[in-house]
Amino acid sequence: MTEPYLAFDGVTKRFGALDVVGQPFDLTIARNDFIVFLGPSGCGKTTLMRMVGGLDTPTGGDIRLEGVPVGGPDHRRGMVFQSYSSFPWLTVAENVLFGMRYRTDLTEQQKRARRDHYLDLVGLYEFSDAYPNKVSGGMRQRVAIARTLAAGSEVLLMDEPFGALDAQRREKLQVELRGIQRRDTKTVVFVTHDVEEAVFLADRVIVFSKRPARLVADIDVTAQLGAERPLELRDSPEFFRLRNGVLKLLREAAGDDE
Amino acid sequence: MSEAPPTGIAGKSAPAPRQPSRRTSLWAFRGALTRRTQAAVGFGTSMLLLLVWEAAARAGLVNATFLPSPVAVLNAMLLMVQKQNLLWHAGVSTLRVWTAFALAAAMAVPVGILMSSYRVVGAALEPIIDFIRYLPVPALVPLSIIWFGVGESTKLYLLWLGTFFQLVLLVADDMRRVPQEYVEIAYTLGARTPQVLRDVAFRAMLPGLVDNLRITLGWCWTYLIIAEIVAADSGIGFVIWTARRYMKTPEVMAGVVVIGIIGLVTDQLLRAAHRRAFRYL
Structure with missing residues (x-):
C-alpha cells in the first residue's frame, strides 16, 4: 500500500x-x-x-x-487569507518577492526570475510597482496567490x-x-x-x-x-x-x- | 434665506427641497473639505480671534494687566528675544523635551512590543504600569527632587515619567492591532519568530507607532513646564515663572505662545514626514 x-x-x-x-x-x-x-x-x-x-x-x-x-x-504549505492577504507596505512585486525571503537555497537572481514569472502568471506584471491599496481586491488576492506560489508551496x-x-x-x-x-x-x-x-x-x-x-x-x-x-x-x-x-x-x- | 423655515409638525408639511449651493457643501453633515479650504478656515478663525482680542484690549474692555493685547505680547516677545535670550531658553527646553522623549521612546517601544508579543510579559507589567500611569506627575516632584536634586536629571526624570508609562501602553496596543493574518503568512513563508517581529509585525505597526510618538511628544511639553517651574534657571518654564513674579503679563503670555508655536511647527513637520514615509496608506 x-x-x-x-x-x-x-x-x-x-x-x-x-x-x-x-x-x-x-x-x-x-x-x-x-x-x-x-x-x-x-x-x-x-x-x-x-x-x-x-x-x-x-x-x-x-x-x-x-x-x-x-x-x-x-x-x-502556504496560506491565502480572505483579508490582509498582502502586505500594504510592499509593492505588488515586493510582495511576491517576499514569498522567497526566507529561502536560502535560491540565489537573488533566481528569486527575481521567479518573481517575474509568477507576476506574469497572475497577470500583474504591469502593476509591479503599485502598492496594494492602489489595486482592486481581486488583484490583491492574485498578489497573495503569486506570493505563495513563488515561495514554492506545494x-x-x-x-x-x-x-x-x-x-x-x-x-x-x-x-x-x-x-x-x-x-x-x-x-x-x-x-x-x-x-x-x-x-x-x-x-x-x-x-x-x-x-x-x-x-x-x-x-x-x-x-x-x-x-x-x-x-x-x-x-x-x-x-x-x-x-x-x-x-x-x-x-x-x-x-x-x- | 428669505424662505421661512418649515414650522409644521413632522408629517404635516414636507420641508422644501434644499437648493444645492456652495454654502450647503461647506456644511454637509460629515462632508469632505479640500485641504486648502481647511487651511483657510483654520487660519481665518485664528485671525478673527486675534482681531477680536486686539479690539477688546484697545477699547479698554479688559484690564491690560490681566489680558494684554496680541500686539503687546508680540512686542514683549521680540524684546525678550533681544534682551533675555528667549531663543536660547526655547532651545534649552526643546533639547530637554527631545532628550527625555528619546529616552522614553527607546525604552517604551521594545517593552510595549514585548508586552503584546508575549502574554506573560504583558500580564507581569500591566498592573504596575497602569498604577504608575495614573499618578499625577506633579505629585512626584518632591520625590524626584529628593532622589535627583535640582539638576538636569530631575527634569529629564519627570519628563520621562510623564511619557514612558503612557507610551508603553500605546505601543503595546499598536502591536496588538497587527492583523494575525500578516503574522501567519510570514510563518507559512518559513519565517522564524524574530523575523516575523522584525520584517512583518514591526513594519505593520509602524504608522500607528509614529502617530503615537507624535502625540506623546506633545504631552512631554506639559511636564516640561512643571519641571522648569519647580527647579530651573533656564528654559521657557523658568522664563514664564520669572515674568510672573513681576506681574509682566505680556512676557508670561509670550512664553506660552512660544511653546504653542514650537508645538504647532513640530506637529506639522512630523505629520508631513508621516505622510511621506507611509504613502502606501
Whole structure:
C-alpha cells in the first residue's frame, strides 16, 4: 500500500471546552487534487485546513504530508487569507518577492526570475510597482496567490480567498485559479461556504456538518463534470444538478436552527 | 434665506427641497473639505480671534494687566528675544523635551512590543504600569527632587515619567492591532519568530507607532513646564515663572505662545514626514 500524499488520521480538535472536531476525522488527499471543504460557517473546516498549515495543532491524531507528520508552518504549505492577504507596505512585486525571503537555497537572481514569472502568471506584471491599496481586491488576492506560489508551496491552503470580492471578479479568479492549479500542478485545500464556488473549483468536495465538524459527504466532482472547468460549465444542466444535490446535502448538514 | 423655515409638525408639511449651493457643501453633515479650504478656515478663525482680542484690549474692555493685547505680547516677545535670550531658553527646553522623549521612546517601544508579543510579559507589567500611569506627575516632584536634586536629571526624570508609562501602553496596543493574518503568512513563508517581529509585525505597526510618538511628544511639553517651574534657571518654564513674579503679563503670555508655536511647527513637520514615509496608506 502506498502512502497517500496528504492524510488526516483520527484528527480531533478542542479549544478549551469547545469541541471543534469531535469525532476523529479521517481523510486522504491525492497529490495535485483540488479539494474544497464546504460547510456551514464556524463548523470547524477552517480549523482542519489551518492544521495542515501548521497554524493549529490537532488535539488528537495527526496530519501527514508524504508520510511525515506536519509540525509547525513552513514554505511548502502556504496560506491565502480572505483579508490582509498582502502586505500594504510592499509593492505588488515586493510582495511576491517576499514569498522567497526566507529561502536560502535560491540565489537573488533566481528569486527575481521567479518573481517575474509568477507576476506574469497572475497577470500583474504591469502593476509591479503599485502598492496594494492602489489595486482592486481581486488583484490583491492574485498578489497573495503569486506570493505563495513563488515561495514554492506545494499545498495551497485557501481560506475563503474570494469571499470579499464581487460576483464578477470572483468568477474570473475562480477560472484563473483552476487553470493555475492544473498547469502548475499544485494540491489545493480551499475552504468556502459557497456551494457554487465549491462545485466549480473542486476535484472533490468534502461537505461538513455544523460544529463539531463531521464529514457528511465526499463528492467526486471530476468524475461527473470532468477536469476542465470553462466558465460556460456554470450554465450546463450537469453543473446545476450537482450544485443542487450538494446544496441539499449542505442544508441537511446545517440543520434547521438558522 | 428669505424662505421661512418649515414650522409644521413632522408629517404635516414636507420641508422644501434644499437648493444645492456652495454654502450647503461647506456644511454637509460629515462632508469632505479640500485641504486648502481647511487651511483657510483654520487660519481665518485664528485671525478673527486675534482681531477680536486686539479690539477688546484697545477699547479698554479688559484690564491690560490681566489680558494684554496680541500686539503687546508680540512686542514683549521680540524684546525678550533681544534682551533675555528667549531663543536660547526655547532651545534649552526643546533639547530637554527631545532628550527625555528619546529616552522614553527607546525604552517604551521594545517593552510595549514585548508586552503584546508575549502574554506573560504583558500580564507581569500591566498592573504596575497602569498604577504608575495614573499618578499625577506633579505629585512626584518632591520625590524626584529628593532622589535627583535640582539638576538636569530631575527634569529629564519627570519628563520621562510623564511619557514612558503612557507610551508603553500605546505601543503595546499598536502591536496588538497587527492583523494575525500578516503574522501567519510570514510563518507559512518559513519565517522564524524574530523575523516575523522584525520584517512583518514591526513594519505593520509602524504608522500607528509614529502617530503615537507624535502625540506623546506633545504631552512631554506639559511636564516640561512643571519641571522648569519647580527647579530651573533656564528654559521657557523658568522664563514664564520669572515674568510672573513681576506681574509682566505680556512676557508670561509670550512664553506660552512660544511653546504653542514650537508645538504647532513640530506637529506639522512630523505629520508631513508621516505622510511621506507611509504613502502606501
